[in-house]
Amino acid sequence: MATPLRTVIGVDAGGTGTRAVLLDHTGRALSLARTGPGNPTSAGLDLAVTNIVAACTGAFTAAPEPVAQPDVIALCMAGVIAAGGRVPEVEAALVEAGFGATVAFKGDVLAAYFSATADPDGAVVIVGTGATGARIRDGEFEAMSDGLGWLIGDEGSGFWIGQQVVRAVCAALDGRGPDTALVDALMGLIDIEPQLSQPWRDERLMRILTWAYARRPVELSVAARLVTEVGDDPVAAGIVAEAAARVVTNVGSVTGADTDGPIVLGGSVVAPGSPVGRLVAAELGERVRHARDGIAGAALVALRELGVRADAEVLARISTGLAALP
Amino acid sequence: MATPLRTVIGVDAGGTGTRAVLLDHTGRALSLARTGPGNPTSAGLDLAVTNIVAACTGAFTAAPEPVAQPDVIALCMAGVIAAGGRVPEVEAALVEAGFGATVAFKGDVLAAYFSATADPDGAVVIVGTGATGARIRDGEFEAMSDGLGWLIGDEGSGFWIGQQVVRAVCAALDGRGPDTALVDALMGLIDIEPQLSQPWRDERLMRILTWAYARRPVELSVAARLVTEVGDDPVAAGIVAEAAARVVTNVGSVTGADTDGPIVLGGSVVAPGSPVGRLVAAELGERVRHARDGIAGAALVALRELGVRADAEVLARISTGLAALP
Numbered sequence: 001m002a003t004p005l006r007t008v009i010g011v012d013a014g015g016t017g018t019r020a021v022l023l024d025h026t027g028r029a030l031s032l033a034r035t036g037p038g039n040p041t042s043a044g045l046d047l048a049v050t051n052i053v054a055a056c057t058g059a060f061t062a063a064p065e066p067v068a069q070p071d072v073i074a075l076c077m078a079g080v081i082a083a084g085g086r087v088p089e090v091e092a093a094l095v096e097a098g099f100g101a102t103v104a105f106k107g108d109v110l111a112a113y114f115s116a117t118a119d120p121d122g123a124v125v126i127v128g129t130g131a132t133g134a135r136i137r138d139g140e141f142e143a144m145s146d147g148l149g150w151l152i153g154d155e156g157s158g159f160w161i162g163q164q165v166v167r168a169v170c171a172a173l174d175g176r177g178p179d180t181a182l183v184d185a186l187m188g189l190i191d192i193e194p195q196l197s198q199p200w201r202d203e204r205l206m207r208i209l210t211w212a213y214a215r216r217p218v219e220l221s222v223a224a225r226l227v228t229e230v231g232d233d234p235v236a237a238g239i240v241a242e243a244a245a246r247v248v249t250n251v252g253s254v255t256g257a258d259t260d261g262p263i264v265l266g267g268s269v270v271a272p273g274s275p276v277g278r279l280v281a282a283e284l285g286e287r288v289r290h291a292r293d294g295i296a297g298a299a300l301v302a303l304r305e306l307g308v309r310a311d312a313e314v315l316a317r318i319s320t321g322l323a324a325l326p
Numbered sequence: 327m328a329t330p331l332r333t334v335i336g337v338d339a340g341g342t343g344t345r346a347v348l349l350d351h352t353g354r355a356l357s358l359a360r361t362g363p364g365n366p367t368s369a370g371l372d373l374a375v376t377n378i379v380a381a382c383t384g385a386f387t388a389a390p391e392p393v394a395q396p397d398v399i400a401l402c403m404a405g406v407i408a409a410g411g412r413v414p415e416v417e418a419a420l421v422e423a424g425f426g427a428t429v430a431f432k433g434d435v436l437a438a439y440f441s442a443t444a445d446p447d448g449a450v451v452i453v454g455t456g457a458t459g460a461r462i463r464d465g466e467f468e469a470m471s472d473g474l475g476w477l478i479g480d481e482g483s484g485f486w487i488g489q490q491v492v493r494a495v496c497a498a499l500d501g502r503g504p505d506t507a508l509v510d511a512l513m514g515l516i517d518i519e520p521q522l523s524q525p526w527r528d529e530r531l532m533r534i535l536t537w538a539y540a541r542r543p544v545e546l547s548v549a550a551r552l553v554t555e556v557g558d559d560p561v562a563a564g565i566v567a568e569a570a571a572r573v574v575t576n577v578g579s580v581t582g583a584d585t586d587g588p589i590v591l592g593g594s595v596v597a598p599g600s601p602v603g604r605l606v607a608a609e610l611g612e613r614v615r616h617a618r619d620g621i622a623g624a625a626l627v628a629l630r631e632l633g634v635r636a637d638a639e640v641l642a643r644i645s646t647g648l649a650a651l652p
Contacts, residue, residue: 081524082522082524141526142526143526143527144524144526144527145500145501145502146496146500146502148496148531148535149535149538149539151489151538151539151543151546152489152492152493152496152534152535152538152546153493153496155493155497155502163477163478166478167478167479167481170472170474170478170479171481174471174472174579175471175579175580176471176472176481176575176576176578176579177575196408196409197408198407198408198470200467200468200469200470201469201470205474208478209474209475209478212475212477212478213475213477217477217543220477220478249502249503250502252502253500253501253502254501
């Protein structure tokens with residue numbers, strides 16, 4: 001008689017959508033379900049709870065064969081650690097929906113890390129709108145760096161780059177800095193009429209001023225992609241180089257001298273082939289891995305919580321299985 | 327028979343208070359009146375109008391001898407140029423109060439410039455919470471630089487320095503930057519409990535995070551003074567040097583190569599003896615003048631508008647006279 005299959009559910013609960021994957025304990029992906037926003041901070045608690053439970057129920061009921069109730073549900077989401085490490089309302093709703101599993105809340109950064117490697121010791125840096133670095137030891141966070149938001153941190157992030165672009169354009173129009181192709185590129189983004197006019201100043205500067213303060217500061221990150229779009233421009237290249245240097249510094253602060261594990265890069269700013277990503281990868285060398293789909297990382301986290309084998313081979317099986325699911 | 331004395335009123339309408347001085351056309355200060363906030367943007371239009379009119383009426387009625395109605399009222403205030411160069415409600419209220427004077431609206435930056443020099447050609451940079459540079463030609467603005475606010479400009483300003491201080495402290499606590507005496511200095515400013523905790527991060531970092539996002543961004547400028555308070559600290563010295571460099575760049579963009587007029591420094595960040603002010607003055611040399619009381623500049627502006635002599639001797643007479651008034 002074969003050992004009965006045990007199962008787990010890994011959940012990637014994000015600001016725009018939630019996915020849950022049901023796996024057996026060998027890492028074979030059985031079914032996947034997608035629902036709406038699942039981050040309590042951005043979506044609101046009620047909606048997030050509803051979507052997370054619906055995703056778990058959807059994955060479980062979509063299994064192609066009758067399977068045992070999951071022993072573990074691993075929920076990976078941003079902000080959960082800052083919120084105290086768990087969301088009791090989610091736990092209660094899962095019980096109410098009939099799940100008896102152990103529920104483990106983990107940061108989305110951990111899911112990103114385990115999407116790229118099964119090594120329990122390494123480092124990860126996520127550079128999207130924000131920038132967060134973390135050292136992973138024995139599969140858990142051991143240290144963290146930056147992730148302090150646009151006002152006092154997130155150095156090298158999409159916001160940081162976008163703000164540098166806007167500042168460089170203002171300096172160019174003011175005569176405080178060199179001319180740059182970023183001027184025309186930025187004006188192409190700005191479709192607002194200036195609220196102010198000053199007869200002795202460039203009208204474009206007044207448009208930028210009106211535009212920048214008409215939105216949330218973090219939205220300056222839309223200008224980050226211009227450093228790629230303008231091509232060969234010294235000012236843009238300088239911003240890219242400085243962003244990459246700050247990302248490398250971030251990584252350096254979480255990888256101790258005794259660490260030789262993988263360094264996982266995640267987020268659009270350090271994506272493979274991106275200008276910042278290329279510089280960072282060149283600087284950090286062969287230890288670099290690029291984060292893949294966070295749902296694969298959430299699945300590996302769930303298997304780790306179950307206490308079964310969760311090595312590179314299992315991660316490969318998860319990824320292959322996920323790709324084959326509808 | 328002596329030529330009858332003509333008079334003018336100069337007004338310094340600020341965010342915390344308004345002052346009006348009545349002068350005769352030779353620059354002799356006759357009377358001074360003080361009222362409350364007079365900036366329409368920060369105080370609200372109604373209150374600003376009331377305080378400006380009350381200051382003008384107060385100065386006129388306090389004259390120690392019967393004098394002619396003023397021919398000119400020069401109103402110097404922040405933001406008036408951006409608002410279109412005049413505030414019709416102020417003009418109407420002055421007419422209603424019995425004044426028949428020509429009303430001239432001027433930027434507070436122009437008053438700062440003319441507080442330090444009577445030269446109609448030169449440059450001025452005001453570095454307080456914000457940072458604005460201007461070239462003055464024939465007594466009016468001819469070019470302007472920065473003054474673009476905390477998000478996209480104000481480079482080298484009190485906000486800029488304060489933000490650099492907080493970022494440097496965060497980097498030090500994160501291991502992303504060198505240790506600095508600014509850490510203890512900043513913690514001395516922060517009396518808030520952290521809203522978040524992360525077991526693997528320095529609790530001070532969580533306090534700073536809570537503190538920084540609990541207020542308006544521009545309030546980070548309170549941390550600017552720490553660069554002075556910590557004394558001999560390499561990180562603080564680096565921030566000061568970089569701030570000074572940006573102020574010098576700002577000045578450089580408004581002083582054309584053909585300009586050899588005075589360069590007036592105003593605002594607390596570049597005050598005489600301040601760390602940034604010392605570096606900027608050393609860099610710019612003997613052309614530097616320090617702004618004095620803006621009401622003296624407003625008075626000189628009023629005389630210029632009247633079209634009478636308004637040279638260094640007249641400015642000295644204004645300053646001496648103002649100092650002698652109650």
